[in-house]
Amino acid sequence: MRKFFLLGMAVVVAVLSGCGSTNSTTFRSMSAAYRDVVESYSNDNTLINVVRASQKMPVSFLDIPSIMGTGNVSANASLTGTANSLSTMSNTLTPTVGLTVSGGYTFTQSSLDNATFMKPFLSAIQPEIVGYLSANQAAPRSVLYSLVIDSIDVVTDKKDVIASFVNDPSKEDYLSFQRVLYVLVAAGLSVEPTFMKVPQSPVMDEATMRASMGMFTAALASGVTVDEIATPGRPNRYQLVRLVPQFRMCLNRTDGQVLFGDSLAPSMYCTQTFKARAPSRTATELGKLLADFGNQTYKNLSINIKLRSTRNVFDFLGQVVSMQNAEKPTIVKIFNPEALEAKPNSTAEDFPPVPLFIVHKNQRLANTLTALEYRGATYSIPDDSNSFSKEVMVLLSQLLTLNKISGSIPPSPAVLVK
Secondary structure, three states: OHHHHHHHHHHHHHHHHHHOOOOOHHHHHHHHHHHHHHHHHHHHHHHHHHHHHHOOOOOOOEEEEEEEEEEEEEEEEEEEEEOOOOOHHHOEEEEEEEEEEEEEEEEEEEEOOOHHHHHHHHOEOOHHHHHHHHHOOOOOHHHHHHHHEEEEEEEOOOOOEEEEEEOOOOOOOHHHHHHHHHHHHHOOOEEEEEEEEEEOOOOEOHHHHHHOHHHHHHHHHOOEEEEEEOOOOOOOEEEEEEEEEEEEEEEOHHHHHHHHOOOEOHHHEOOOOOOOOOOOHHHHHHHHHOOOOOOOOOOOEEEEEEEOEHHHHHHHHHHHHHHHOOOOOOOOEEOOOOHHHHOOOOOHHHOOOEEOOOOEEOOOOOOEEEEEEEOOEEEEEEOOOOOOHHHHHHHHHHHHHHHOOOOOOOOOOOEEEO
16 A cells, blocks of 8 residues: 555656746746847947047947857656555655756857948938838938938029038038928928939830840840830930839928929929828928028029938037037037927927937936946936937937848857857
8 A cells, every 4th residue: 555655646746747837937037138138239339339429439330140048947856755664644755846947148249340331331321211211200300301411402403502501510500401401391301212214225216126126025024114215306216224213302392382482493392292282281380480491583493412321420419419518518409390280270489499319428317218438438318208319319220220231240250248
């Protein structure tokens, strides 16, 4: 009987061991800790380079290309007790079940100081990228354009520059640039895709075109099309062209005419937008506020917008940080014209400008988005809604990600962090 009793208790212990579920708390905590570390890593990486730019120092970026997680689960069960050969009732058995869960992860850290990353980083931001950033609505367009636009020129049809506005907050006429920028935002400045015709053959008459169609079959199958060239008083001619997609910055026609009248060339207006029945409140309100901007004595004016490189965006923000931490602080503020659409019967005075980007130096803050030390000083971004700092951090993160083209992150990192 004692053997059967011991065997029964062993079965109970085995069942208890099998029913023990793996505690996932350790793995969940490990994942949560990793997410927090990566978020802080990204924010610190962005802020440190803004601070470096503020001190005219070289910028340098790091990335985490891979993460390797490990986990271990070990279980043990034991049975201890005493047995009396005279009475089975005096037998005592104590089962013990144990479960140990452990885990950890390692990650690799790579430097982006290579030509593959630096070429797009130092090149002018393409309108296509601006379109991506504006489409996701991570920040008001006035904030996005304040970061990526370097200058705005007003040009006549004879290529004469009649006005030029530079996005430099240290200049005395910086408010003039901001004024023009807000007008363009009110005029619906956006990015639209177009197609450029790239010739693939000489111009041919109809007979030559028909005779050559057999040779053009392969070309037509690869995306080349036939473009008809109509000339008044002459027979139509033909040419093989390839449609290459490209992006351009343009204005909404309805809102643009409220602000500029008939001064702008037709090519300045977007072709793929529907004409609104009435202008937006943003254009109407800014048209009253800035009625003297449009010069009705000019016709066929063009607005040329020069975009910065991602490196120059960091330089611009470094300048903003340097100015606000100078002996005589100057805070760069941004007005959001789009806010007029969200609040009926509002005016521009109802929405005072908000600081673009705030970085405190050697100040203790109750809540920080990120904070770090650099060259003996502490820099921190406040975690509040009193500025566009969060929106700027999001845009910078997305800009950097779009610069990480194939090959920019080395396949064999030199540093393994455990």
